[in-house]
Amino acid sequence: MAHDIRVVTEAELRRVIALDAGLVDVIERAFAALSGPGVVMPPVLSMALEEVHGEVDVKTAYLPGFDGFAIKVSPGFFDNPKLGLPSLNGLMILFSAKTGLVEALFLDNGYLTDIRTAAAGAVAARHLAPSQVETAAVLGTGVQARLQIAAAHLERPFGRVLVWGRDLVKAGDCAAELRKILGIEAEVVETVDEAVAHSQLVVTTTPARDPLITAGMLHPGLHITAMGSDQPGKNEVAADALAAADLYVADRVAQCEVAGELAAARARGLMTGLLPELGEVVTGAVPGRSSDDEVTICDLTGTGAQDTAIASHVATLLSGGDIGTLIGT
Structure with missing residues (x-):
């Protein structure tokens, strides 16, 4: 046939x-x-x-x-x-x-x-970001930086985005494109600390192997979607920052403990208990954000x-x- x-x-x-x-x-x-x-x-x-x-x-x-x-x-x-x-x-x-x-x-x-990865970031924002987001930030300046911010904006229509990148020219290009696409304020910041401090929603999209976000940068009402760590050795969010958050959620724990942010935390003996997955939050089996003052982190490695x-x-x-x-x- x-x-x-x-x-x-x-x-x-x-x-x-x-x-x-x-x-x-x-x-x-x-x-x-x-x-x-x-x-x-x-x-x-x-x-x-x-x-x-x-x-x-x-x-x-x-x-x-x-x-x-x-x-x-x-x-x-x-x-x-x-x-x-x-x-x-x-x-x-x-x-x-x-x-x-x-x-x-x-x-x-x-x-x-690219677009299914960005959509996963939107799902994370839907269930874990504060109900009101005025300013978002993105670490990184590539395709996912643009798509992740566009996706997050679908769920939390913020009016300003801060862009951090190691290359200020690329960061400026990214900010200009986001300004044009989303019709919002977009500006470049020179430090990660500045980006996180002034935002309620932060997306990390870099191939960093040394953490960019530390526990000292966390503040009430912050959500972080970390999606750059998708290979062993990559690490954007410090292990002690994961441990300090009120809620950590993995897309798939088995993947995150090998290639996500969770890998570095487990290597230090942190985050050793049972941890929730995004699907459990989506279905209501596990509570998501319970107040706008919580600090939440979603670890996305990308799933089949x-x-x-x-x-x-x-x-x-x-x-x-x-x-x-x-x-x-």
């Missing part, structure tokens, strides 16, 4: 799906499913290719109730810009959860990963559940249409 596989390019995907409230809902449902029974999500296959300043992650998850499951390959080669090439690329393969047949191949060059959710959602959006190329097998 003939079977068609839909091949869709990044340009075609950008016509179909973008970072919006609907996508945030999709990723929120993925976290809810991740907290339930029957999930199969193996550890991330991760390779650090230090010789070429690169890394490759492979993620997947089977979620009960979803018609398909995705396998995502995500390379990052960080010297590529010197060659006029993007740092990130990759693809997603969507399989039928019933037959195992390939349903679609999304040649997204990391686009779907998010990839399965966004790939399945895209397949639904494409169903019955003529976007992409059908290849018979």
Whole structure:
């Protein structure tokens, strides 16, 4: 029996799906499913290719109730810009959860990963940020810095954003783009301390291996979404800061204790007990923020559940249409 596989390019995907409230809902449902029974999500296959300043992650998850499951390959080669090439690329393969047949191949060059990662930040803000946010801050100046702030703004429409980066020129470019995209005040700050002190919501998006945020920077009414640490050895938030927070939430504890902020804390003998996951907060199994004075931290390493959710959602959006190329097998 003939079977068609839909091949869709990044340009075609950008016509179909973008970072919006609907996508945030999709990723929120993925976290809810991740907290339930029957999930199969193996550890991330991760390779650090230090010789070429690169890394490759492979993620997947089977979620009960979803018609398909995705396998995502995500390379990052960080010297590529010197060659006029993007740092990130990759693809997603969507399989039928019933037959195992390939349903679609999304040649997204990391686009779907970018927006599903940002949407996870929005889910964190939805459940953990203070009810009112006047000023947000972002540490980092790349694609995720822009997307994470745009995502957080969907949930907490703040009027000002502070941008910190090691390169002040790049920080200025990032601030200018956020000002244009969101129509809010955006300014560059020279220190992390300044960024955190004046914000109620902070997103960290850097590849730092030495912590940027310390316990002494925490203040009442602060939420931090830390998403840059997705490989062993990366660390943006100091271990004692995690321990000092009123509430720490992982996207997946098993991942965060290997590659997230939690890894450094556990290495120091901190945060050793049972810890909540974002899906448990989404479903109400574990309380989220209980007052606007609390300090909350969400540790996002990126899960295969998010990839399965966004790939399945895209397949639904494409169903019955003529976007992409059908290849018979």
